[in-house]
Amino acid sequence: MQDLLELAVGATASGCIYGLIALAYLLMIRPTGIINFAVGEWAMIGAFGGYVLLTKYEWPYPAGMAVVVAFLCVVGWLTERIAVRPLIERGAPLLAPILALLGMLVVFRETISVSFPPDPMPVPFAFEIQDQKYFIIAVTLAVFAGAWFFFERTLWGKSFEAVALNRRAAALMGINLTRVTAFSFAAGAGVAGLGGLLVAPNVSAQYLMGVPLAIQGFTALVIGGVGRVEGALLGGFLLAFAEQLTIRYAPIPGGYAQGVPLLFLIVFLLVRPSGLLKAKA
Amino acid sequence: MRFWGAVAVLLFAGSCLAQETIKIGLITDRVGISKPYSEPATEGAIFGAEEINRKGGILGKKIELLIEDDQSRPDISAALARKLVDQGAVFIISLSLSPATQQQQTVTMEAKTPQMTPMNSADYLTTQLDNPYFWQTGPLGSIQIATLLAHARAKNFKRVALITDNSDLGQAIAKAFKGTLEKAGIQIVADEVVSRGATTAMPQMQKIRAANPEAMFLAGVLTAENVLIFRAYKELGVKFPIHSSYNLSVPIYETVAKGLVNGVTFVDAYDPDKPEVKAFVAAYKKGTGKDSQNLHGYGYDGVMLIADAIRRAGSTDKEKIRAAMQQTNYAGVMGAKGMKYSFADGKRAGFDPNGMVVRVYEKDRQGRVVHVGTK
Numbered sequence: 001m002q003d004l005l006e007l008a009v010g011a012t013a014s015g016c017i018y019g020l021i022a023l024a025y026l027l028m029i030r031p032t033g034i035i036n037f038a039v040g041e042w043a044m045i046g047a048f049g050g051y052v053l054l055t056k057y058e059w060p061y062p063a064g065m066a067v068v069v070a071f072l073c074v075v076g077w078l079t080e081r082i083a084v085r086p087l088i089e090r091g092a093p094l095l096a097p098i099l100a101l102l103g104m105l106v107v108f109r110e111t112i113s114v115s116f117p118p119d120p121m122p123v124p125f126a127f128e129i130q131d132q133k134y135f136i137i138a139v140t141l142a143v144f145a146g147a148w149f150f151f152e153r154t155l156w157g158k159s160f161e162a163v164a165l166n167r168r169a170a171a172l173m174g175i176n177l178t179r180v181t182a183f184s185f186a187a188g189a190g191v192a193g194l195g196g197l198l199v200a201p202n203v204s205a206q207y208l209m210g211v212p213l214a215i216q217g218f219t220a221l222v223i224g225g226v227g228r229v230e231g232a233l234l235g236g237f238l239l240a241f242a243e244q245l246t247i248r249y250a251p252i253p254g255g256y257a258q259g260v261p262l263l264f265l266i267v268f269l270l271v272r273p274s275g276l277l278k279a280k281a
Numbered sequence: 282m283r284f285w286g287a288v289a290v291l292l293f294a295g296s297c298l299a300q301e302t303i304k305i306g307l308i309t310d311r312v313g314i315s316k317p318y319s320e321p322a323t324e325g326a327i328f329g330a331e332e333i334n335r336k337g338g339i340l341g342k343k344i345e346l347l348i349e350d351d352q353s354r355p356d357i358s359a360a361l362a363r364k365l366v367d368q369g370a371v372f373i374i375s376l377s378l379s380p381a382t383q384q385q386q387t388v389t390m391e392a393k394t395p396q397m398t399p400m401n402s403a404d405y406l407t408t409q410l411d412n413p414y415f416w417q418t419g420p421l422g423s424i425q426i427a428t429l430l431a432h433a434r435a436k437n438f439k440r441v442a443l444i445t446d447n448s449d450l451g452q453a454i455a456k457a458f459k460g461t462l463e464k465a466g467i468q469i470v471a472d473e474v475v476s477r478g479a480t481t482a483m484p485q486m487q488k489i490r491a492a493n494p495e496a497m498f499l500a501g502v503l504t505a506e507n508v509l510i511f512r513a514y515k516e517l518g519v520k521f522p523i524h525s526s527y528n529l530s531v532p533i534y535e536t537v538a539k540g541l542v543n544g545v546t547f548v549d550a551y552d553p554d555k556p557e558v559k560a561f562v563a564a565y566k567k568g569t570g571k572d573s574q575n576l577h578g579y580g581y582d583g584v585m586l587i588a589d590a591i592r593r594a595g596s597t598d599k600e601k602i603r604a605a606m607q608q609t610n611y612a613g614v615m616g617a618k619g620m621k622y623s624f625a626d627g628k629r630a631g632f633d634p635n636g637m638v639v640r641v642y643e644k645d646r647q648g649r650v651v652h653v654g655t656k
Binding site for chain 1: 515
């Protein structure tokens with residue numbers, strides 16, 4: 001029972017990280033239809049931001065956190081301007097920006113790789129080591145509450161929903177598609193960077209941390225569905241609990257438990273491709 | 282006038298000869314998963330080449346390192362080996378992951394070009410391919426576990442746990458650990474894997490705690506995942522001792538695992554009290570202005586071993602270098618006090634089985650040597 005309780009807290013915290021990365025995907029997919037696998041690299045940049053500001057320059061945690069998130073928002077906005085908008089304006093098919101963003105993934109990773117030493121870099125905990133899980137959970141819930149409020153209660157959020165439902169009709173209604181796209185990338189990068197910053201004290205800031213996070217977040221998104229904000233968090237929780245309970249309790253060799261996320265991904269894509277939560281009518 | 286013309290011709294010919302270099306190919310990993318190991322080892326190799334050149338080179342010629350980055354990817358590694366052979370490299374030094382080094386052998390064997398790795402530890406590198414042009418001087422995985430076991434023998438363990446990561450090297454070392462432990466009649470009561478990119482190692486450590494081992498052997502080589510293991514170990518408050526692979530010899534643990542590794546014993550090929558190490562540390566500091574670490578020593582020893590072989594061969598003829606390399610008898614930076622690299626008849630793995638040491642972390646620093654060799 002003690003094991004289960006310890007695992008429940010740990011899996012919830014891991015699920016929050018997966019959920020944040022899934023939310024970053026969702027913020028961009030909803031209005032644009034673009035799957036941006038560079039979210040993992042944005043998380044990595046967030047982690048290195050934590051190393052620079054919190055470890056190297058010893059900034060207070062709240063200030064460091066705010067600057068990291070703001071910086072990532074700028075990175076996301078710039079990414080949209082450089083790799084997405086020119087292609088959309090030229091009428092390129094949807095696959096073109098997705099491939100361009102894969103190229104950006106490599107650019108981000110290599111930039112960090114050559115700018116920092118090869119070893120994992122330490123990032124401090126916000127509080128004590130044992131309280132970090134609760135901090136991750138609290139921050140994530142606050143972010144999701146904010147995202148829910150934005151989409152459900154604000155005019156801007158409604159315009160996002162309108163673009164998600166029908167891009168052309170939304171444009172005809174006077175919604176600025178360019179601004180919505182730019183905002184979605186900025187917000188997506190901010191959320192991904194926050195996820196990277198929160199997980200960094202555990203896994204350290206390292207240049208190869210992006211791709212696993214991108215896969216975990218994408219799997220969580222497929223499980224939860226892109227229709228609703230809550231889906232990203234639900235998918236994150238389900239994935240983390242499935243992973244950790246399998247490792248702990250399933251009578252299979254340790255190495256095989258790594259296949260659980262991929263199994264989940266395949267099953268959901270085959271059986272329920274729209275995810276657990278469907279978009280509201 | 283004719284005299285000065287002859288002098289000018291001689292000077293020109295002399296300068297042409299002076300510009301001739303001995304090309305040594307170096308394949309490293311600058312962006313892939315082996316970068317944390319490959320980069321310092323490469324710095325050590327470059328420092329070694331510079332030191333040799335400062336002292337006049339080998340056979341009157343300077344060493345020229347031709348450096349390539351294979352990202353630890355076997356698929357491009359062989360192509361780079363071919364490129365280096367075509368560029369005239371008389372020797373190739375491999376400083377990326379073992380699978381990439383293995384792939385390079387397909388080229389060096391066919392091109393009859395000497396190749397060596399001073400840092401790879403996979404046991405299969407000299408056994409799977411019968412390549413007389415390849416040597417391995419890094420400590421083998423099997424030597425690591427034998428050394429750790431020799432240290433732990435006094436404790437008479439009957440039940441231990443094994444934990445690793447899912448990297449190629451982590452799996453290879455775990456396999457070597459497992460084979461040796463089972464051969465010694467020690468039961469492995471838990472055998473866990475932490476996958477790359479995991480955010481916690483809590484479930485694995487809970488499983489190990491439930492199996493109630495007397496000690497845990499850590500075979501993982503991914504620093505971040507190892508830190509997760511230490512964090513879960515501390516959070517769960519378990520007390521069994523941890524014996525680790527050489528990965529803990531990377532000094533970064535003193536920073537990223539602060540407060541988590543004290544008391545952990547780890548196998549190393551580096552004795553800070555060894556005279557060769559003291560000389561290397563001082564020379565490296567003087568030459569580069571930076572502090573050295575054990576990984577620099579691997580690359581440094583690699584270049585020095587190659588230079589020693591070429592010097593004894595008295596020529597850059599690859600066949601003569603091959604014959605000289607096989608006769609190596611050289612004391613380098615790595616290895617316990619008094620250890621010399623050498624290759625027994627028919628063998629091409631040259632790290633002395635009794636050349637490793639066991640050290641312990643104390644006050645967040647890599648501390649004293651507590652054991653030497655496999656006896």
